[in-house]
Amino acid sequence: xxxxxxxxxxxxxxxxxxxxxxxxxxxxxxxxxxxxxxxxxxxxxxxxxxxxxxxxxxxxxxxxxxxxxxxxxxxxxxxxxxxxxxxxxxxxxxxxxxxxxxxxxxxxxxxxxxxxxxxxxxxxxxxxxxxxxxxxxxxxxxxxxxxxxxxxxxxxxxxxxxxxxxxxxxxxxxxxxxxxxxxxxxxxxxxxxxxxxxxxxxxxxxxxxxxxxxxxxxxxxxxxxxxxxxxxxxxxxxxxxxxxxxxxxxxxxxxxxxxxxxxxxxxxxxxxxxxxxxxxxxxxxxxxxxxxxxxxxxxxxxxxxxxxxxxxxxxxxxxxxxxxxxxxxxxxxxxxxxxxxxxxxxxxxxxxxxxxxxxxxxxxxxxxxxxxxxxxxxxxxxxxxxxxxxxxxxxxxxxxxxxxxxxxxxxxxxxxxxxxxxxxxxxxxxxxxxxxxxxxxxxxxxxxxxxxxxxxxxxxxxxxxxxxxxxxxxxxxxxxxxxxxxxxxxxxxxxxxxxxxxxxxxxxxxxxxxxxxxxxxxxxxxxxxxxxxxxxxxxxxxxxxxxxxxxxxxxxxxxxxxxxxxxxxxxxxxxxxxxxxxxxxxxxxxxxxxxxxxxxxxxxxxxxxxxxxxxxxxxxxxxxxxxxxxxxxxxxxxxxx
Amino acid sequence: xxxxxxxxxxxxxxxxxxxxxxxxxxxxxxxxxxxxxxxxxxxxxxxxxxxxxxxxxxxxxxxxxxxxxxxxxxxxxxxxxxxxxxxxxxxxxxxxxxxxxxxxxxxxxxxxxxxxxxxxxxxxxxxxxxxxxxxxxxxxxxxxxxxxxxxxxxxxxxxxxxxxxxxxxxxxxxxxxxxxxxxxxxxxxxxxxxxxx
Numbered sequence: 035x036x037x038x039x040x041x042x043x044x045x046x047x048x049x050x051x052x053x054x055x056x057x058x059x060x061x062x063x064x065x066x067x068x069x070x071x072x073x074x075x076x077x078x079x080x081x082x083x084x085x086x087x088x089x090x091x092x093x094x095x096x097x098x099x100x101x102x103x104x105x106x107x108x109x110x111x112x113x114x115x116x117x118x119x120x121x122x123x124x125x126x127x128x129x130x131x132x133x134x135x136x137x138x139x140x141x142x143x144x145x146x147x148x149x150x151x152x153x154x155x156x157x158x159x160x161x162x163x164x165x166x167x168x169x170x171x172x173x174x175x176x177x178x179x180x181x182x183x184x185x186x187x188x189x190x191x192x193x194x195x196x197x198x199x200x201x202x203x204x205x206x207x208x209x210x211x212x213x214x215x216x217x218x219x220x221x222x223x224x225x226x227x228x229x230x231x232x233x234x235x236x237x238x239x240x241x242x243x244x245x246x247x248x249x250x251x252x253x254x255x256x257x258x259x260x261x262x263x264x265x266x267x268x269x270x271x272x273x274x275x276x277x278x279x280x281x282x283x284x285x286x287x288x289x290x291x292x293x294x295x296x297x298x299x300x301x302x303x304x305x306x307x308x309x310x311x312x313x314x315x316x317x318x319x320x321x322x323x324x325x326x327x328x329x330x331x332x333x334x335x336x337x338x339x340x341x342x343x344x345x346x347x348x349x350x351x352x353x354x355x356x357x358x359x360x361x362x363x364x365x366x367x368x369x370x371x372x373x374x375x376x377x378x379x380x381x382x383x384x385x386x387x388x389x390x391x392x393x394x395x396x397x398x399x400x401x402x403x404x405x406x407x408x409x410x411x412x413x414x415x416x417x418x419x420x421x422x423x424x425x426x427x428x429x430x431x432x433x434x435x436x437x438x439x440x441x442x443x444x445x446x447x448x449x450x451x452x453x454x455x456x457x458x459x460x461x462x463x464x465x466x467x468x469x470x471x472x473x474x475x476x477x478x479x480x481x482x483x484x485x486x487x488x489x490x491x492x493x494x495x496x497x498x499x500x501x502x503x504x505x506x507x508x509x510x511x512x513x514x515x516x517x518x519x520x521x522x523x524x525x526x527x528x529x530x531x532x533x534x535x536x537x538x539x540x541x542x543x544x545x546x547x548x549x550x551x552x553x554x555x556x557x558x559x560x561x562x563x564x565x566x567x568x569x570x571x572x573x574x575x576x577x578x579x580x581x582x583x584x585x586x587x588x589x590x591x592x593x594x595x596x597x598x599x600x601x602x603x604x605x606x607x608x609x610x611x612x613x614x615x616x617x618x619x620x621x622x623x624x625x626x627x628x629x630x631x632x633x634x635x636x637x638x639x640x641x642x643x644x645x646x647x648x649x650x651x652x653x654x655x656x657x658x659x660x661x662x663x664x665x666x667x668x669x670x671x672x673x674x675x
Numbered sequence: 676x677x678x679x680x681x682x683x684x685x686x687x688x689x690x691x692x693x694x695x696x697x698x699x700x701x702x703x704x705x706x707x708x709x710x711x712x713x714x715x716x717x718x719x720x721x722x723x724x725x726x727x728x729x730x731x732x733x734x735x736x737x738x739x740x741x742x743x744x745x746x747x748x749x750x751x752x753x754x755x756x757x758x759x760x761x762x763x764x765x766x767x768x769x770x771x772x773x774x775x776x777x778x779x780x781x782x783x784x785x786x787x788x789x790x791x792x793x794x795x796x797x798x799x800x801x802x803x804x805x806x807x808x809x810x811x812x813x814x815x816x817x818x819x820x821x822x823x824x825x826x827x828x829x830x831x832x833x834x835x836x837x838x839x840x841x842x843x844x845x846x847x848x849x850x851x852x853x854x855x856x857x858x859x860x861x862x863x864x865x866x867x868x869x870x871x872x
Binding site: 235276529 | 706707710711712716731733734735740
């Protein structure tokens with residue numbers, strides 16, 4: 035559903051998503067900021083009634099802020115099996131499941147089969163294309179998944195996690211996207227938010243979010259360059275910060291360049307060193323996990339021995355790996371050069387270079403940036419959390435009465451119309467400040483012509499075949515008239531989210547005209563509404579599935595704690611108590627493999643019942659260890675802690 | 676007269692650096708006033724009339740500021756906006772529209788693609804349209820605003836390269852290939868459609 039259409043009284047997306055919540059006062063609502071990343075996602079929030087500019091990152095029960103953007107599907111049914119850390123842990127325990135693990139789904143958002151290319155290597159799924167929307171689809175078991183649905187399931191999990199920590203319902207969000215995402219990708223992200231039960235107040239550019247987080251802690255005017263190398267995408271944005279106005283001067287990027295590609299470069303080399311049969315006998319996901327470990331080790335050490343299923347024992351130096359990565363780094367630096375050119379600035383005009391995104395932890399990336407800009411890059415922001423923090427700040431600004439900072443973002447790619455001979459006439463140029471618009475007047479060319487066709491494209495190239503098709507429009511319902519009679523003004527407006535809206539009106543009668551949209555990618559409005567209806571219909575089933583996921587996580591934690599308790603204090607209870615406990619522990623482990631949350635709950639309660647004595651002993655042991663050697667006078671403080 | 680009136684400045688075609696900076700400050704101040712994010716939170720719901728009106732005003736401001744940064748775009752905008760929405764009074768005569776559509780059909784029937792040049796007779800016809808429209812535009816702007824503005828790209832251009840005469844020499848060099856000629860011919864047709872139907 036890439037394009038929003040606004041024609042007078044026609045229902046808009048926003049209308050339908052919020053029709054039951056019109057009485058809500060936005061200033062009292064919690065709005066979260068979500069960094070929906072290729073490899074990991076995060077949520078930040080702040081209490082609108084709390085201290086100004088206080089934003090926190092949501093953490094899970096194990097104090098982890100990162101939530102892997104990973105989804106595990108059931109091998110037979112193809113239904114959703116596990117999400118986030120749980121999905122990764124399941125694959126770690128049983129590597130054969132890796133072929134059912136979906137990672138890097140962000141690379142497929144708003145994309146057609148033709149666009150996917152090399153990215154298909156990140157998945158072990160059969161890919162097909164939606165015959166109507168052109169969006170790539172993933173086939174698993176009996177199910178077919180749209181990337182929007184997969185992203186929605188990740189967003190839903192993040193929403194639930196946030197609600198648990200905040201203790202309130204979360205209905206609204208700001209979601210970040212790479213600055214270089216085109217209209218179809220932005221719209222797909224917005225649709226995913228809506229499917230997850232969120233009203234998306236803003237689709238917000240990742241580097242701009244990072245700049246906001248930077249400005250939050252650095253309150254000084256100047257021109258900054260944000261170098262954002264994430265898991266799957268690269269963005270560079272140049273901003274001028276002045277009197278609380280964050281003005282993006284230019285943005286450039288590569289939506290197919292990120293930390294994943296550095297892993298892939300290592301994988302490609304390792305594959306070249308082994309036989310095809312040997313390499314292909316191991317699931318792709320397993321190779322990827324080991325390549326990622328190698329990359330991390332080479333960020334810490336100058337050499338490392340590869341410990342993977344194929345090619346184990348090979349010694350790699352960081353210098354050698356840097357040779358493999360150099361083309362990727364060159365691509366990123368070339369984007370920086372283009373951004374400087376577009377902003378009409380020299381390297382020396384930049385006051386600070388901010389590194390964001392987990393992949394900027396790599397020493398080779400930092401060194402390349404330092405050499406290119408002839409200065410030490412600013413690494414003061416947590417590269418994983420900066421975007422989420424910025425999104426949280428923007429969410430707060432949108433939720434509270436007065437935004438003290440104003441962000442002026444830009445459209446990353448030009449927008450144009452197909453003209454004769456397959457050329458593209460640019461309507462709105464890239465790096466134009468948002469929101470923006472272009473107006474075109476059309477007339478009927480033939481006798482009794484009752485409509486027009488338009489083909490909207492996005493990109494910098496001059497020919498239709500080299501640009502990305504966004505949608506085809508049909509302006510219809512014109513009264514039959516002689517040529518040149520009708521004067522229809524079509525307004526192409528790009529909103530603050532960077533998403534195109536189209537309006538049409540007859541300049542003679544001032545009446546609105548119907549426009550029929552056929553999006554080139556993604557979901558049509560009717561498809562999205564069907565999905566939302568299904569979500570309502572299956573809400574109970576979804577809730578049960580969610581309960582199962584939650585109770586499994588709880589049970590797995592209890593199993594780990596129980597095993598530790600047995601080791602620590604198992605010898606201090608009677609043989610009968612111990613054997614009862616061991617038997618119930620086995621029952622719980624067995625229940626974990628079932629798909630009944632009731633069975634797991636029962637097994638958990640039974641283990642709890644027989645394990646009280648052991649639990650008390652474990653607590654006493656922990657207490658006595660923590661108190662040993664302490665003065666009586668300090669015990670009150672320790673207890674308070 | 677838009678785009679100048681949106682930013683509250685007098686009409687100009689070229690800006691020096693200090694004037695550019697002043698215009699930029701005006702642009703920022705206007706954004707502080709008009710941007711949808713500056714609305715009170717209660718009015719900031721995406722579907723509220725206030726939010727939609729603010730989106731519209733801010734979009735107009737940003738588009739007009741973008742045009743004011745380029746003399747070429749100012750010329751195009753002045754042409755478009757000052758000729759106003761087509762009416763019986765300011766439209767070109769219907770005979771001209773018919774003539775133009777005939778021409779357009781002839782071009783379309785050739786199924787021109789990149790690498791092919793326009794036949795000589797159509798080249799002449801194209802030149803005829805350029806001259807006629809150029810003169811017509813200059814006359815109308817003079818009539819309505821009292822200002823004389825030069826429209827070099829609608830003047831006596833003999834080739835698509837000359838049609839783009841306000842461009843820099845290095846840009847013109849890029850336009851020598853026939854592919855670019857076709858492209859700018861297309862652009863010209865688009866301009867014709869935009870202005871006169």
